[in-house]
Amino acid sequence: MKVIEGNLVDIDNREFYPCAITISEGKIISIERNSNSYDHYISPGFIDAHVHIESSMLMPSEFSKLVIPNGTVGVVADPHEIANVLGVEGIEMMIKNGEETPLNIFWGIPSCVPATSLDKPGNILTVEDTETLAKTGRFTMLAEMMNIPGVLNNDSEVLAKLEMAKKYSLRIDGHAPGMKGDALSTYIAHGIETDHESSVLDEAEEKISKGMQIMIREGSAAKNYEALKSLIATRTDNVMFCTDDSHADDLLEKGHINYIVRKAVADSFGIFDVLQVACINPVHFYHLDVGTLHVGDKADFIVLEDLESFDIYSTYINGEEVYRKGRDYKLPASQIEVLNLFHHDEIKDTDICTDVQGDISCIKIIPDSIVTERKVLHFDQKSEHFQSDISSDILKIVYVNRYFNTPPQVGFISGIGIKRGAFASSISHDSHNIIAVGCTDTDIIVAINEVIKSKGGLVVNDGHKLYTLPLPVGGIMSDLSGEEVANRYTRLNKLLLEMGTSLNSPFMTLSFMALVVIPTLKIGEKGIFDVEKFGFV
Structure with missing residues (x-):
């Protein structure tokens, strides 16, 4: 049993108060208000609502070592990239490696490998592969459905994968850049629920009005925060933050979801709105097994030095302090499989x-x-x-x-x-x-x-x-x-x-x-x- 004290950031009730949190066997068993004075804050941890870990060029075990010190306690990961090059074997490799880190990683089943019939990848994920993976119960969603023509034209394989997701109660992620009007309505009618590709405000507003959840993306190449940031205040219940594709240097130098949070607070958005988007909405939407600072929850939270810089003092996952500022940050060494498929001769x-x-x-x-x-x-x-x-x-x-x-x-x-x-x-x-x-x-x-x-x-x-x-x-x-x-x-x-x-x-x-x-x-x-x-x- 351990007790963590500080100013609680109560996002549900929109208030701060001093408290003592008691943890036992990885869960919060009590949160008691007190009259003490603290100079630090306890908040739910950050969640990346859509990320391709492979884009960091790191295996999950190494990726976690960069994001946990930034207050990230969970990520919703689409192993689409490794599936394209190594198929089901690659997905299994990623999941196995991810189990070696305390980071909560929630996996999706890639929906489009290849993305279209125009690609010629190293592997293909069939409807049968999709069901084999879904049956394991290890997946949270059918990952981004980017084959828009396949959806709109009722391609049999695309429809079979969408039905498979519904059969196994998986969320269905979208990928709908620039879509609007009747085409968007048809796309959504197939059960597709999210989009992280909106780049202008009216596009995102239409998608929300038709039932979608919008992810405000700020990655290494695609940056949509400036265009969509007003949604933090106007559509607080319908947006999440994601990085999608972030390289290792940005994670090391700028941060992760805390970087977006810092920008939003500096832009004068309400602290509780920002943290709801960054910490709570993904947990509720995807039904993630991540604590949000309630009695009975897993003890997943962060201790912040202040609510402006969002410098992380410590990160707790499943009741364990897995990072503390100023201490050597050590996770168990991981075993990395080197699998590869490269067959092209040199060219002239x-x-x-x-x-x-x-x-x-x-x-x-x-x-x-x-x-x-x-x-x-x-x-x-x-x-x-x-x-x-x-x-x-x-x-x-x-x-x-x-x-x-x-x-x-x-x-x-x-x-x-x-x-x-x-x-x-x-x-x-x-x-x-x-x-x-x-x-x-x-x-x-x-x-x-x-x-x-x-x-x-x-x-x-x-x-x-x-x-x-x-x-x-x-x-x-x-x-x-x-x-x-x-x-x-x-x-x-x-x-x-x-x-x-x-x-x-x-x-x-x-x-x-x-x-x-x-x-x-x-x-x-x-x-x-x-x-x-x-x-x-």
């Missing part, structure tokens, strides 16, 4: 040699967004072996399927901004094939071949030297510590800044350039893909 300059003439559709990046625009390049005369136009910020982008020896696909992209060299990655949503951008064909080839030789990784070729962060676990995660990954990743981004990019997270931005379910132009198995026309250019 001639494989990406390109002649251009007439109008060429070019991907145009929107900073801090995974949505892109279209830029049309015009060539009056045929330009042989065209590589880039650095003065106009036109660079070559190359896509290589990592699972099959298919030919590379080539396009052009604006908004990256590098003036020399190239960079390449085996993280590209959703199938995680190799994607690279560079100034010359030779620079691109060298970077891509380094990824192939490493069987996954992030590579920067500054024109003279190669810098690599190997990702041997499925080609998307490291077997190193969170701090080491963060430091190496920071170094790569710094190099790209020196090479000319102004993007906040260039690798994260690059990773979404193959996500052919997000508007407007992307690159995929057969070249440049037009999402609006839903076909290759």
